[in-house]
Every structure is written in structure tokens, then in C-alpha cells.
Amino acid sequence: MTEKVSVTIDGAIIRAPKGLSILDAALDHGICIPHLCRVPAISDLGACRLCIVEHIQNGRSKVTTSCTLVVKEGMVIHSNTEKIKRLRRNIAELLVAEAPNSRAVQDVAMRCGVKEVRYPFRNNNCILCGRCVRICTGRLGEKAIGFVGRGMDRRVVAPFDLKSKLCRECGWCSDLCPMTMTPCGGPMHKGQERLCTNCESKQTSLDQMTGYCVACYFGKGFQCERHPERFTGIEE
Amino acid sequence: MNKIHSLDRLRNFRQGIIDQRKKFAATMIICGGTGCQASRSKDVIEAIQNELASQGLTEKVHVRATGCHGFCEQGPILVIEPGNIFYCHLTPEDAQEIVSKTIQKNEIIERLQYKDPVSGNRILTEAEIPFYRAQNRLLLSMNRLVNPGDIEDYIAIGGYSALGKTLAELSPDAVIQEITAAGLRGRGGGGFPTGKKWTETRNADGDEKYVICNADEGDPGAYMDRCVLEGNPHLVIEGMMIGAWAVGAFKGYIYVRNEYPLAVKNTRIAIQQARDLGILGENIFGSSFSFDIEIARGGGAFVCGESTALMASIEGKVGEPRAKDVHTAVDGLWHKPTTLNNVETWANVPAIIHNGSAWFAAMGSKGSKGTKILALTGHIKNTGLVEVEMGTTLNSVVFDIGGGSSDGKAVKAVQTGGPSGGCLPVDKFHLPVDFDELYAAGSMIGSGGFVVMGQNTCMVDVAKYFLTFLQDESCGKCVPCRLGIDRMLEIVTDITEGRGKPEQLDLLEELGATTSETSLCGLGKTAANPALSTLRYFREEYEAHIHNKKCPAGMCQALITYQIDSETCTACGACMTACPYKAITGEKKQIPTIQLELCQKCGICRSECKFESIQVN
Numbered sequence: 001m002t003e004k005v006s007v008t009i010d011g012a013i014i015r016a017p018k019g020l021s022i023l024d025a026a027l028d029h030g031i032c033i034p035h036l037c038r039v040p041a042i043s044d045l046g047a048c049r050l051c052i053v054e055h056i057q058n059g060r061s062k063v064t065t066s067c068t069l070v071v072k073e074g075m076v077i078h079s080n081t082e083k084i085k086r087l088r089r090n091i092a093e094l095l096v097a098e099a100p101n102s103r104a105v106q107d108v109a110m111r112c113g114v115k116e117v118r119y120p121f122r123n124n125n126c127i128l129c130g131r132c133v134r135i136c137t138g139r140l141g142e143k144a145i146g147f148v149g150r151g152m153d154r155r156v157v158a159p160f161d162l163k164s165k166l167c168r169e170c171g172w173c174s175d176l177c178p179m180t181m182t183p184c185g186g187p188m189h190k191g192q193e194r195l196c197t198n199c200e201s202k203q204t205s206l207d208q209m210t211g212y213c214v215a216c217y218f219g220k221g222f223q224c225e226r227h228p229e230r231f232t233g234i235e236e
Numbered sequence: 237m238n239k240i241h242s243l244d245r246l247r248n249f250r251q252g253i254i255d256q257r258k259k260f261a262a263t264m265i266i267c268g269g270t271g272c273q274a275s276r277s278k279d280v281i282e283a284i285q286n287e288l289a290s291q292g293l294t295e296k297v298h299v300r301a302t303g304c305h306g307f308c309e310q311g312p313i314l315v316i317e318p319g320n321i322f323y324c325h326l327t328p329e330d331a332q333e334i335v336s337k338t339i340q341k342n343e344i345i346e347r348l349q350y351k352d353p354v355s356g357n358r359i360l361t362e363a364e365i366p367f368y369r370a371q372n373r374l375l376l377s378m379n380r381l382v383n384p385g386d387i388e389d390y391i392a393i394g395g396y397s398a399l400g401k402t403l404a405e406l407s408p409d410a411v412i413q414e415i416t417a418a419g420l421r422g423r424g425g426g427g428f429p430t431g432k433k434w435t436e437t438r439n440a441d442g443d444e445k446y447v448i449c450n451a452d453e454g455d456p457g458a459y460m461d462r463c464v465l466e467g468n469p470h471l472v473i474e475g476m477m478i479g480a481w482a483v484g485a486f487k488g489y490i491y492v493r494n495e496y497p498l499a500v501k502n503t504r505i506a507i508q509q510a511r512d513l514g515i516l517g518e519n520i521f522g523s524s525f526s527f528d529i530e531i532a533r534g535g536g537a538f539v540c541g542e543s544t545a546l547m548a549s550i551e552g553k554v555g556e557p558r559a560k561d562v563h564t565a566v567d568g569l570w571h572k573p574t575t576l577n578n579v580e581t582w583a584n585v586p587a588i589i590h591n592g593s594a595w596f597a598a599m600g601s602k603g604s605k606g607t608k609i610l611a612l613t614g615h616i617k618n619t620g621l622v623e624v625e626m627g628t629t630l631n632s633v634v635f636d637i638g639g640g641s642s643d644g645k646a647v648k649a650v651q652t653g654g655p656s657g658g659c660l661p662v663d664k665f666h667l668p669v670d671f672d673e674l675y676a677a678g679s680m681i682g683s684g685g686f687v688v689m690g691q692n693t694c695m696v697d698v699a700k701y702f703l704t705f706l707q708d709e710s711c712g713k714c715v716p717c718r719l720g721i722d723r724m725l726e727i728v729t730d731i732t733e734g735r736g737k738p739e740q741l742d743l744l745e746e747l748g749a750t751t752s753e754t755s756l757c758g759l760g761k762t763a764a765n766p767a768l769s770t771l772r773y774f775r776e777e778y779e780a781h782i783h784n785k786k787c788p789a790g791m792c793q794a795l796i797t798y799q800i801d802s803e804t805c806t807a808c809g810a811c812m813t814a815c816p817y818k819a820i821t822g823e824k825k826q827i828p829t830i831q832l833e834l835c836q837k838c839g840i841c842r843s844e845c846k847f848e849s850i851q852v853n
Contacts, residue, residue, distance in 0.1 A: 044559075045713070046558070046559045046713075046714065046756055047713055047714050047715065047756075048714075048715055049714055049715050049716055049754045049755075049756070052754055063753045063754055064559070064561055065559065065756075068558075068559035068561055069559075069561050070561070070562075083753075086750075087750050087753055087754050090746060090747065090750040091715055091716055091750065091754060094715060094716070094719040094720060094723060095715060095719070097719075097723075098719055118739075118743050119723050119726070120726075127715075128712065128713075128718070147554070147712075149712070150537065150539075150708075150709070150710070150711055150712055151707055151708055151709065151710040151711065151712045151718060152707060152710075152712065152718065152722055153712070154711070154712030154713075154718070
């Protein structure tokens with residue numbers, strides 16, 4: 001049996017196996033920390049920054065992503081403070097302004113409490129979460145796609161923009177892509193982008209949302225995989 | 237060459253060099269740093285050598301081509317010892333006169349002397365120049381003493397004796413204790429206590445450990461690491477060796493930008509010379525310590541100055557940072573414990589070991605010890621590299637050393653710490669050069685860039701400049717940095733182009749705070765500083781752009797119009813001839829008018845006008 005350590009997440013003392021990330025430990029115990037770029041069982045990137053938590057160390061709080069933070073005996077974590085909620089909302093707002101044409105992104109923005117978008121919409125078709133790249137390199141051991149470019153030029157492509165011979169056409173990359181699910185109202189055209197609030201009506205108390213797992217139906221696969229209809233990969 | 241196997245051999249070797257050089261009656265020290273090379277110092281050196289040969293003085297006068305002296309603006313620089321005579325702005329044609337007059341007859345050539353821009357007086361010796369006088373040049377002064385391509389120079393001034401002392405007398409723990417007691421903090425920008433970092437690596441598990449020297453300096457306007465590495469590479473190597481002994485590493489890397497060809501070349505020569513003498517290699521000075529250094533060249537990505545991105549780059553991966561929840565001191569290069577320090581930090585180590593921690597701790601302020609090299613640039617009379625004791629006020633740096641504003645008008649602000657730092661207004665100039673004090677004021681020492689700004693600098697434009705730089709240099713891995721900087725730039729661009737809205741200022745502040753709190757690495761965490769600090773201290777300028785659609789400094793092209801002042805205009809017509817767009821029209825000997833629809837606001841007319849009649853509104 002693997003060794004276990006105790007960590008305190010939002011006041012709950014959790015026994016988690018060594019080597020597990022805080023995000024996994026929290027999800028295992030029904031504490032829902034919003035996340036987007038995470039793929040279960042694949043190395044984490046820390047790209048989307050939605051899963052940020054406050055890590056209290058020597059009386060000082062440090063904001064860090066829970067997916068890259070590995071459990072350690074006696075750790076104290078707050079995943080839902082006012083500060084974290086505010087920061088998370090701002091990040092989700094940046095994301096949804098960049099790519100409103102994804103149900104997963106719209107849902108996560110709604111769950112993080114985004115009520116208005118203060119930036120001009122951009123309607124990009126990639127948010128560089130890297131789920132596709134990591135499944136290809138991390139799980140399948142191929143490198144058919146990867147990141148190229150820096151900063152705003154960063155994008156996911158096959159080597160030299162040619163279809164790679166390494167590609168087995170397994171389709172995992174598109175299965176995992178948050179951009180493949182259009183918003184319920186259908187795709188938004190350029191100039192018509194908006195914050196889709198369809199999910200809001202289904203939710204009882206928005207402010208309590210991120211505090212605990214309510215087995216939500218939103219953006220299935222991109223949120224809490226503890227859900228009964230959890231994301232199951234290829235079969236989905 | 238005979239290898240130096242023991243400390244006695246090192247002492248004998250040093251004495252041998254000193255004895256051999258007693259024959260020289262004079263030394264001509266010529267700066268061969270990158271700045272001076274750009275003003276033909278190589279030709280000057282060659283001309284002087286030829287001249288000495290033709291006058292038969294080669295055996296009596298020692299010519300030393302050194303690294304940067306710091307006063308790059310005056311280059312090429314020559315210092316003649318004995319006498320400390322300082323000549324500047326040399327050309328190869330001056331060589332004959334210098335050798336026949338100053339060297340042969342001890343006559344001073346007035347035309348080559350330094351002229352103080354503040355008082356207008358000619359100054360004879362280097363020590364009397366105000367620029368140098370107000371400094372405390374612990375590291376930079378050594379640059380004059382050594383030819384970076386000659387290890388004998390470095391050994392002659394006591395080089396590698398601190399390493400000898402370490403290996404013979406000090407245990408690794410004792411070394412760390414000395415560094416901790418000295419209060420040395422990382423010079424790369426973060427100001428992390430060096431002793432603490434070394435302790436972490438020393439205590440980390442594993443036999444395979446590394447030390448890395450970070451010479452991937454990329455801040456616009458900063459070049460202190462370049463000068464230390466170019467001018468005195470052995471100092472850095474010795475520092476790294478002492479650090480390696482302390483943490484238990486046997487391999488080191490110097491990560492230097494490939495855009496610094498001279499630094500790469502000099503470091504490579506230095507490493508080879510040290511290997512030839514057995515200073516790098518197995519069983520150094522007869523001890524159990526073995527160590528070697530390799531050079532890793534960077535491809536010019538700013539983000540590779542970040543420790544984890546730098547290590548990824550050395551490993552041959554894409555230079556992108558990763559989460560640092562576990563310090564690189566424990567999980568670094570190839571997941572081994574790694575101590576990474578900046579060039580300047582390493583360069584401070586030998587002197588601390590040599591003179592003791594108390595000597596070092598006596599310099600500086602409460603929380604920041606020792607000295608710091610700053611790259612002083614901008615609208616200021618004296619520009620160059622300056623080294624000051626920590627705790628020196630910004631006033632002293634800008635006015636005593638820098639000589640004040642270059643155009644005689646008041647100084648508006650100083651931007652410290654490069655793209656990660658912030659802008660401080662004149663009423664904050666009482667603040668000391670100190671890690672914590674500048675951080676509290678919304679800026680930082682950073683790597684040490686000091687850009688002084690005059691009255692016609694638009695602070696919104698400054699924020700836009702740095703955000704553009706950072707947007708370009710962000711690796712794009714994490715959302716707050718990639719999109720946050722981009723959106724901040726979008727807002728600032730809106731403001732400078734007259735589309736700004738009042739609520740955007742609050743959004744800018746909130747977005748800046750989010751980017752600083754949540755970004756993955758140091759680049760993103762500090763990226764908002766230029767915008768946030770200008771917003772904090774110069775909010776009225778932002779408001780003028782938004783509410784009045786005016787740029788008070790007259791820099792933002794979309795918000796200004798050029799006008800001709802009919803009272804001072806002499807109708808000379810210079811502006812009409814100068815305008816490349818033919819936007820200024822008028823009859824001869826009559827005051828011309830600017831056709832606003834043709835005017836591209838390039839400002840050429842303004843710089844051409846001798847009567848300051850072109851006004852910006």
C-alpha cells in the first residue's frame with residue numbers, strides 16, 4: 001500500500017497517497033477546484049491556471065496551481081478564498097474572451113463567476129491548453145503534434161506544418177479538445193460573440209458553486225471526472 | 237605549460253609573473269570592451285602597439301587590453317599608469333602623439349582629457365572624475381587590472397587564492413556560513429539569499445549536483461553581466477568553483493547568450509587556460525575537489541533567463557519555464573540539485589572568502605549588503621556602468637554620478653530593473669538602491685538597469701514599450717502571462733491612440749494584479765510592474781490621455797498636432813525643406829502652415845527648427 005500523508009484543504013483533513021497532486025486529492029474528496037488543461041493521469045502543464053489555490057507556508061500565502069503542487073505532510077491549502085475566486089474569475093474572463101466558441105470554456109467561465117467580459121472578443125479556435133499535445137506525447141508516446149512559436153505566436157501544429165507520419169489517427173487529440181464542443185446555442189460567428197449564460201439557469205446558487213462538488217453536468221469531461229457520467233476517453 | 241598542483245606552486249607562479257613584469261616602467265590600460273570596440277578601440281590598441289614598437293618602447297611599456305571600465309560613453313578609454321592619467325575618445329591617429337608626448341616626455345595632451353559636462357573643466361586623472369569618484373567599484377575596478385584573455389594577469393592580482401584558501405582551510409559548511417554571514421543576495425533580480433540557496437542544494441539528496449552561472453542577460457539597456465564576464469571571466473569561474481565546493485557539485489555550466497560573442501569568446505579562452513594550468517580539472521591544487529565548466533549558449537530568448545527555462549534550454553528542450561513548487565536548488569538541471577546564480581553574484585564570492593564575511597557585511601544597507609552594478613542610461617549626462625554600495629540613494633546615482641538631465645530640464649522619473657521593474661518619480665529619489673525598499677515602492681533593482689527619463693517622456697508610452705517587449709518575449713505557456721500581457725497592451729494602446737475609457741484604468745490595475753499573482757514564472761509575475769508603477773505614480777498622465785485626449789509629453793502621435801508659433805518663427809523655411817511629406821507649405825519669407833491632413837507627425841520639422849517655433853499640442 002502506498003504511503004499516505006495528511007493535507008488540509010479548505011479545512012478538511014485529507015489522507016492522500018504520496019506523489020498525488022493537490023488537485024487530484026481535492027477532486028477525490030469532492031472538493032471541486034475548477035480546471036481546464038488537466039488530463040487525468042498525464043503530466044500537468046500548469047497552463048490554464050484555473051486550478052490556483054492558496055498555499056499557506058510559514059504564515060505566508062502563496063498562490064500556485066494545485067495540479068503541479070504535490071501533496072506533502074501538513075500542507076495547508078485554501079481553494080476557495082475571496083482572493084482566489086477573484087483571480088480565477090479574471091483568468092476565466094481572459095479565456096472566454098479569447099475563445100467564446102467552446103462550451104467547455106463558457107462553462108468554466110460561468111462556474112468561476114464571470115458575469116461580463118470586459119475585453120473585445122477574439123473568437124480564436126485554440127486556447128493552447130495543450131491537452132492534445134500532452135496526450136500525444138505523454139500517453140501515446142508519439143510526437144505528431146507539438147507547440148511552436150513563442151508568446152502570441154504560440155500554436156499547436158504538426159512538425160513543419162505537414163501531416164506527421166507519426167500520427168496514428170487515433171483521434172485522442174480532438175476528443176480531448178475543449179474547442180470541439182460548441183455552445184448550446186450553436187457556434188457564434190464573428191462579431192456575435194457573447195457570454196453564453198444558458199447554464200446559469202440550471203444552477204441553484206452560483207456563489208457556492210466552486211466550493212464543493214455538486215456533480216455538475218456542465219462541460220462534461222472538462223470538469224469533475226468524479227461525475228457518474230465521467231469522461232471516459234475514446235468511448236465518449 | 238606546467239600544471240599548478242599545489243598552493244605553493246600557485247604562489248610561486250604568481251611571484252614569477254610579478255617579477256617578470258617589474259621591467260615595465262609604464263602600463264597603458266586600454267578598454268577593449270564591446271562598447272569601446274564599437275568606437276574602434278581595437279584599431280587604437282594596434283596603433284599604440286605599432287607606435288611603441290617603432291619608438292623602441294615595447295620592452296618598457298606594458299599594453300593591457302582590458303574589459304569594460306564602465307564609462308562607455310567616453311570610449312575608447314586609455315588609462316596610463318603610473319599617474320592614473322585618463323584619456324578618452326581616442327582615435328588610432330592619436331597613438332603617435334600619446335606615445336611621444338605622454339609616455340616619453342610626461343606631457344599631458346589637453347585635447348584628449350576628459351571634460352566634465354557639469355563644470356566644463358578638463359580633468360587629469362581617472363580618480364578625480366565625478367562619475368568614478370561617487371562609486372564604490374568593487375568588481376568593476378578589477379576589470380582595469382586584467383586582460384581577460386590572459387590568466388596570468390588574474391593570478392598576478394591574487395586570483396584563485398580565495399579558491400586555494402577554500403580548498404585548504406574551509407569545509408563546505410564553513411564556506412556556506414561565510415556567504416550567509418556576508419548577507420549576499422542574488423544579483424539577478426530576485427534578491428534571494430545566496431547562502432540559503434547553497435544550503436538547500438548542499439542538503440538535497442544525491443551525489444550529482446550542478447552549479448550554473450546565469451549570463452542570459454536580456455533586459456533592454458542592461459549590460460552589467462556582459463561586462464563582468466567579458467572583462468574578468470576568471471573571477472566568475474573562481475566564484476563558481478568556490479560555490480561548487482560548498483554545495484558538492486563537480487560540474488558547472490555558464491549559460492551565456494550567443495548575442496554576446498566577446499563574452500562567449502573570453503569565457504571560452506578563460507576556461508581553456510584554467511584547464512591548461514590544472515585549475516579546472518581533477519584534484520585541484522592537490523585536493524580531493526574536481527570540477528569542470530562547460531559553456532552553454534543561449535538562443536536569445538528573454539524567458540531563458542528564468543531558472544527553470546534556462547535549465548530546460550541546457551537540457552536541449554524548448555526554453556520554457558515549469559512550475560517551481562520545489563526549488564531548483566533541490567530539483568534542477570536533469571532533476572538534480574542545482575545552484576543557479578547570476579554572474580554578479582558569483583563574481584562577489586571570491587572577495588567574500590578572501591576578505592571575510594564581516595568586510596562584505598559592513599557595506600550596504602540593512603537588508604542588502606555589498607555593492608551593485610547598475611547600467612545607467614537615458615536622458616542623463618554621464619551614461620555607463622556604475623557600481624555603488626547598496627543603500628546609495630537614487631538621487632546620488634542620477635545626479636552625483638549621472639550628472640543630472642542631459643537637456644538641462646528636470647528629470648521626470650527613473651525606470652529601474654528593466655522590463656520587470658517599475659518607474660519611480662523624482663519625489664521617490666530619496667529611496668536607496670536596496671532590494672526591499674525598491675520592491676515596496678513598486679519597482680525593483682532587478683538586474684540593475686537604470687533608465688533615466690526626462691520631461692518629454694510619456695509614461696503611458698513607456699508602459700506600452702515594455703509591454704510590447706514582454707508580449708513578444710513571453711513564452712506563451714500560461715494564460716495570465718500570454719493573454720494578460722496582451723490585453724494590458726491592448727488597453728494601453730487604446731489609451732495612447734485616443735480610444736481609452738475611464739473604466740479601463742481599473743481594469744488595467746485588476747488585470748495587472750491577476751497577472752502578477754497567478755503567472756507561472758518570474759517573467760509573468762513581474763510583467764505588470766511597468767504598467768502598474770506608471771499608473772501608480774503618473775495616473776494623471778493616463779487620465780489626460782483618456783479625458784482630454786492629450787499626451788502631456790507630446791509623444792503619442794495620435795493625440796498630438798504640430799503647430800507653428802508665429803511669434804518666434806523667422807520664416808527661414810527650414811521646416812518646409814525638411815518635411816518629407818510636403819506637409820508644410822507657404823510663400824517665401826512668410827510664416828508657413830502645416831497641412832494637418834498630410835502631416836505624419838514624424839517630428840523632423842521640430843528637430844530642424846532652430847528657433848523652437850514648432851510646437852506640439
